[in-house]
Amino acid sequence: MPSEVEELLLSHGVKPTPQRVVITEFLLRTDSHPTADQVFEAVVNALPVPLSRATVYNTLNALVQAGVVKEVSTEPGRTRYDANLDRHHHFVDVNTGEIIDIPWQEVPQLPKNLNPRFKVHGYQIIFFGELDKGH
Amino acid sequence: MPSEVEELLLSHGVKPTPQRVVITEFLLRTDSHPTADQVFEAVVNALPVPLSRATVYNTLNALVQAGVVKEVSTEPGRTRYDANLDRHHHFVDVNTGEIIDIPWQEVPQLPKNLNPRFKVHGYQIIFFGELDKGH
DNA sequence: CCGACTACTTAGACAACATCTAAGCTTTGA
């Protein structure tokens, strides 16, 4: 009987190998928007076999392709990954780089027909600012 | 008598060396949101002396620091530069990667006080879609 | 002018992030 994660992968057309399962499980469990290297560090000891960085990159690309996770690009030069499939926006703390999800309904919807030249598929909003630790 | 570009740099506290002037001139002249390497290719022959890539990177970072240009991060792994200082948003053609500026007033303003935990300094909206070449 | 100080630039080494390659391993199905 396949686990929930295996079913998730199968339903997206991704073969659930052990490597892909542990990587996907980690992404679903965290809300920290990890980089590829952070994913590697987190799961490298969760498998009884060696894990190659190439597999992590291959898997992350496959998951993005299949629509299981999304890439987040808040700072240049490093890609982060987000398994929150609910539509949402992002807030980035300019001091720490921490990324926090903002629920879709907390932000007014934007019109998609801003200009007849553009056929808008979607949009991405990133807020920059400081996190008030007092709250 | 200093040129307009030299005055721009001076007013932002950046010493207008020949390298910095030609790089800034190129950025002001284009709306193509070039990468650092595209900037290098564009200006390397505009100087009577050799130009190092390090100087391009140093200059771009200095211009960003000084507020003369802005970084644009629409795709992971490469930083683009934008000398359009008017507030604006971006549209990215998913087929070509082309980036087009969208005037600030064409998009509804978003509230900055979405959540008491966040002190929002600003935000960035990137629209993804297809460009209708027919218009 | 002169010397020293500061800032800038250069070429190439280096570092970080990501992809590619060749070989081996699993799985699948005939």
Next chain:
DNA sequence: TCAAAGCTTAGATGTTGTCTAAGTAGTCGG
């Protein structure tokens, strides 16, 4: 049991960006 297809591995390679050491140009006090 065999072949084909797909996945993973280790390490080489590619790409983007930064760092280092040396040299150069501009500035300022004398």
